[in-house]
Amino acid sequence: MENWVVMDICRRNNVTVTGRSDGPVVVLAHGFGCDQNMWRLIVPALTERYRVVLFDYVGSGGSELSAWSEDRYASLDGYAQDVVDVCDELDLERAVFVGHSVSAMIGVLAAQAAPERIGALVMVTPSPCYIDDDGYLGGFTAHDIDELLAALEANYLGWSSTMAPVIMGNPERPELGEELTNSFCATDPDIARVFARTTFLSDSRQDLKSVHVPTLVLECVQDVIAPREVGAFVHAAIPSSRLVSLDATGHCPQLSAPEATARAILDFLESL
Amino acid sequence: MCRTGQDPESSETEDEADTDALFIALLEDSAEELYESAPCGYLSTLMDGTIAKINATLLRWLGMEREAVVGRRRFTDLLTVGGKLYHETHFAPLLRMKGELSGIALEMKTADGGRLPVLVSSTVKHSGEGEPLLIRTTVFDASDRRTYEEELLHRKREAEQARAEAEQARAEAEEARRQAEADRVRLADALAVLQQSLLPASLPAAPGLETAVYYHTASPDRLGGDFYDLFPIDGARWGFFLGDVCGKGPEAAALTSLVRYTLRAAALHDPEPATALATLNAVLHERYAASGDVRYCTAIFGVVDTGSRPGHATVRLASGGHPSALILRAGGHAEFLPTPGGLLVGILPSAPATTAETVLEPGDTLLLYTDGLTEARTGPTHNSLYGEDALHAFATAHAPCTPQEAIGALSELLDSFGDGLDDDTALLALGVPAVPPHPLPATKHDR
Numbered sequence: 120m121e122n123w124v125v126m127d128i129c130r131r132n133n134v135t136v137t138g139r140s141d142g143p144v145v146v147l148a149h150g151f152g153c154d155q156n157m158w159r160l161i162v163p164a165l166t167e168r169y170r171v172v173l174f175d176y177v178g179s180g181g182s183e184l185s186a187w188s189e190d191r192y193a194s195l196d197g198y199a200q201d202v203v204d205v206c207d208e209l210d211l212e213r214a215v216f217v218g219h220s221v222s223a224m225i226g227v228l229a230a231q232a233a234p235e236r237i238g239a240l241v242m243v244t245p246s247p248c249y250i251d252d253d254g255y256l257g258g259f260t261a262h263d264i265d266e267l268l269a270a271l272e273a274n275y276l277g278w279s280s281t282m283a284p285v286i287m288g289n290p291e292r293p294e295l296g297e298e299l300t301n302s303f304c305a306t307d308p309d310i311a312r313v314f315a316r317t318t319f320l321s322d323s324r325q326d327l328k329s330v331h332v333p334t335l336v337l338e339c340v341q342d343v344i345a346p347r348e349v350g351a352f353v354h355a356a357i358p359s360s361r362l363v364s365l366d367a368t369g370h371c372p373q374l375s376a377p378e379a380t381a382r383a384i385l386d387f388l389e390s391l
Numbered sequence: 392m393c394r395t396g397q398d399p400e401s402s403e404t405e406d407e408a409d410t411d412a413l414f415i416a417l418l419e420d421s422a423e424e425l426y427e428s429a430p431c432g433y434l435s436t437l438m439d440g441t442i443a444k445i446n447a448t449l450l451r452w453l454g455m456e457r458e459a460v461v462g463r464r465r466f467t468d469l470l471t472v473g474g475k476l477y478h479e480t481h482f483a484p485l486l487r488m489k490g491e492l493s494g495i496a497l498e499m500k501t502a503d504g505g506r507l508p509v510l511v512s513s514t515v516k517h518s519g520e521g522e523p524l525l526i527r528t529t530v531f532d533a534s535d536r537r538t539y540e541e542e543l544l545h546r547k548r549e550a551e552q553a554r555a556e557a558e559q560a561r562a563e564a565e566e567a568r569r570q571a572e573a574d575r576v577r578l579a580d581a582l583a584v585l586q587q588s589l590l591p592a593s594l595p596a597a598p599g600l601e602t603a604v605y606y607h608t609a610s611p612d613r614l615g616g617d618f619y620d621l622f623p624i625d626g627a628r629w630g631f632f633l634g635d636v637c638g639k640g641p642e643a644a645a646l647t648s649l650v651r652y653t654l655r656a657a658a659l660h661d662p663e664p665a666t667a668l669a670t671l672n673a674v675l676h677e678r679y680a681a682s683g684d685v686r687y688c689t690a691i692f693g694v695v696d697t698g699s700r701p702g703h704a705t706v707r708l709a710s711g712g713h714p715s716a717l718i719l720r721a722g723g724h725a726e727f728l729p730t731p732g733g734l735l736v737g738i739l740p741s742a743p744a745t746t747a748e749t750v751l752e753p754g755d756t757l758l759l760y761t762d763g764l765t766e767a768r769t770g771p772t773h774n775s776l777y778g779e780d781a782l783h784a785f786a787t788a789h790a791p792c793t794p795q796e797a798i799g800a801l802s803e804l805l806d807s808f809g810d811g812l813d814d815d816t817a818l819l820a821l822g823v824p825a826v827p828p829h830p831l832p833a834t835k836h837d838r
Contacts, residue, residue, distance in 0.1 A: 150480070151480055152480030152481050152484065153480075153481070153484050153485075156488065157484060159488070220480075259472065259476075260472075263472035263473060263476070264473075264476075265473070266471055266472055266473020266474070266476075266498075267472075267473040267476040267477055268473075269473055270473045270474055270476070270477040270496070270497065270498070271477065272544055273496040273508075273537070273540060273541075273544075274477070274481070274495060274496050319476070341439065341440075341465075342479075343467055343475045343476075343479055344475075344476065344479050344480070367439075368438075368439035368440055368465070369439075369440070369479060369483050370479040370480070370483070371479070371483060371484050371487070374483070374484055374487040374488070375438070375439075375483070375487065
């Protein structure tokens with residue numbers, strides 16, 4: 120019976136466990152847009168010493184779409200519950216949770232909900248609030264978020280007609296299997312819309328105060344989604360945090376600067 | 392044959408030379424010229440997005456100067472904010488993972504604040520060692536296509552909206568239908584209970600008598616119409632009545648109820664038939680006519696007494712405007728029991744009723760009926776009614792018969808009328824058994 124439940128959650132969240140089986144546990148959580156394959160360039164640097172857990176939030180990547188409901192996933196707590204579910208099923212204790220983008224804040228909520236499960240946080244290009252607010256610079260207005268939703272809609276047509284064959288055929292990179300490329304970043308448009316709204320319209324600034332575990336804040340010097348002011352804000356709000364600025368461009372340093380990102384994460388892990 | 396002009400072969404050679412010159416003129420574009428003036432935008436960026444090269448077409452579309460862009464702006468700087476977010480969350484990760492992307496819809500900002508919908512395709516150029524060096528991007532003006540897509544999306548939303556509204560309407564209609572069905576069932580239940588109060592569910596067993604009834608309902612959802620009853624008065628006497636109220640529906644049902652219980656109560660007080668009908672007349676007149684709402688009925692009321700002579704029954708009955716009773720005699724003939732002159736019950740303050748009396752011999756059967764039977768249509772017009780003569784002939788043909796046999800034959804007759812029978816019809820028959828029940832076995836064999 121219990122095995123069945125474990126199988127169920129692992130299948131629901133497309134859980135992958137790799138690396139050293141008796142090593143400390145590192146959980147890698149993707150953000151809005153793609154799935155666990157975001158970490159492909161980082162994972163090899165971790166597997167020698169750590170047990171690495173990867174998963175997809177319900178609604179993303181290879182997760183069970185049938186388990187998705189707008190009710191649950193219209194708030195970050197629903198995603199945090201996914202994290203807690205995965206930790207419970209694998210019976211993880213004091214794991215290091217590495218969350219990219221919105222997942223950094225999901226990790227904060229999960230650590231609140233299950234403090235015994237999460238012993239440290241790595242927040243990769245986090246933002247507790249994307250929308251500007253009286254003295255706080257998040258980088259966006261509500262109108263900007265509407266534009267993103269429109270861009271998602273516009274590319275839904277593109278995905279269904281143009282993108283699918285492009286994603287399927289990929290002779291130069293045979294290591295990216297068809298299964299991977301088929302699901303990577305290609306989300307059901309209704310689910311993507313809910314995730315986008317939840318991600319970009321949430322305000323989790325107050326939750327940062329609840330963080331007492333060792334925390335690494337990783338920012339990029341050039342990031343249009345999480346500007347450096349936001350990185351500084353997160354670092355200031357979490358006394359137990361270290362801030363590392365990567366000399367990288369964009370919102371996904373694990374892709375654009377994988378070596379530097381892996382180095383920063385390893386340094387932090389070794390310091391624990 | 393003489394040659395008339397130039398050597399045709401040399402002429403062909405000249406033509407070819409002209410054509411080649413034309414092509415050369417057309418192809419004088421250098422690769423640079425092709426790049427700059429291509430019908431699409433070209434853009435090369437470093438891996439951090441910094442624009443290293445951009446063609447004149449794209450600069451013209453954006454309304455920007457080359458010096459302001461190259462080395463100074465990143466690709467994402469050219470995008471709307473929504474486009475930037477999409478680029479960072481989808482485009483850039485995919486491009487990094489796959490090395491190429493095509494046909495992504497984005498919006499670029501033009502220098503004058505306008506927006507240019509574009510379709511973007513990018514490939515990553517790698518070094519010999521596989522290191523990514525730069526990104527090559529082509530940009531197609533997608534204004535027309537975007538308009539088309541937006542129209543598609545708009546229509547899709549409209550269709551979804553219409554579908555949702557249709558589904559809603561269907562659900563509401565279904566709910567209304569369920570409600571109507573529930574109402575109908577509730578009403579039918581209520582009608583059935585009411586009907587129980589208007590007609591006895593079954594006749595009581597009257598010692599020394601045989602009885603049978605039949606009721607034909609013209610419309611099941613409409614109460615009222617005809618009525619009958621049979622009830623004990625004292626040891627050997629039974630009261631019975633049958634009649635027809637004016638109208639149909641709830642008012643008729645209320646009237647029927649009043650008639651039935653008034654007659655029962657009146658008979659217990661004084662079983663003389665004419666008196667019972669006089670009491671009913673007074674009650675109805677007081678209840679309806681006095682208030683201007685004239686309602687009336689026809690009724691035949693009788694008392695049957697089996698006590699005066701064993702194996703026989705004396706019947707006294709009175710009629711208020713009701714068709715005469717018919718007697719099917721044991722001897723094989725039938726006769727009406729005339730009760731002429733009786734008035735409709737309830738119209739006038741006082742209405743004298745005609746009383747008649749007869750004796751039922753063993754095998755005789757007394758039949759009461761309402762005019763649904765005699766006024767059933769037997770032909771295509773309203774004029775061809777079944778009539779009392781036909782009924783008399785029918786009864787004569789069937790006499791002698793028991794009440795059950797009489798009612799059985801008449802119900803078949805009613806069925807044979809089909810659509811011609813459009814009114815409620817009540818039949819009540821009672822008679823004296825032709826052969827008295829066997830006496831209890833004597834005790835003389837016991838010894």
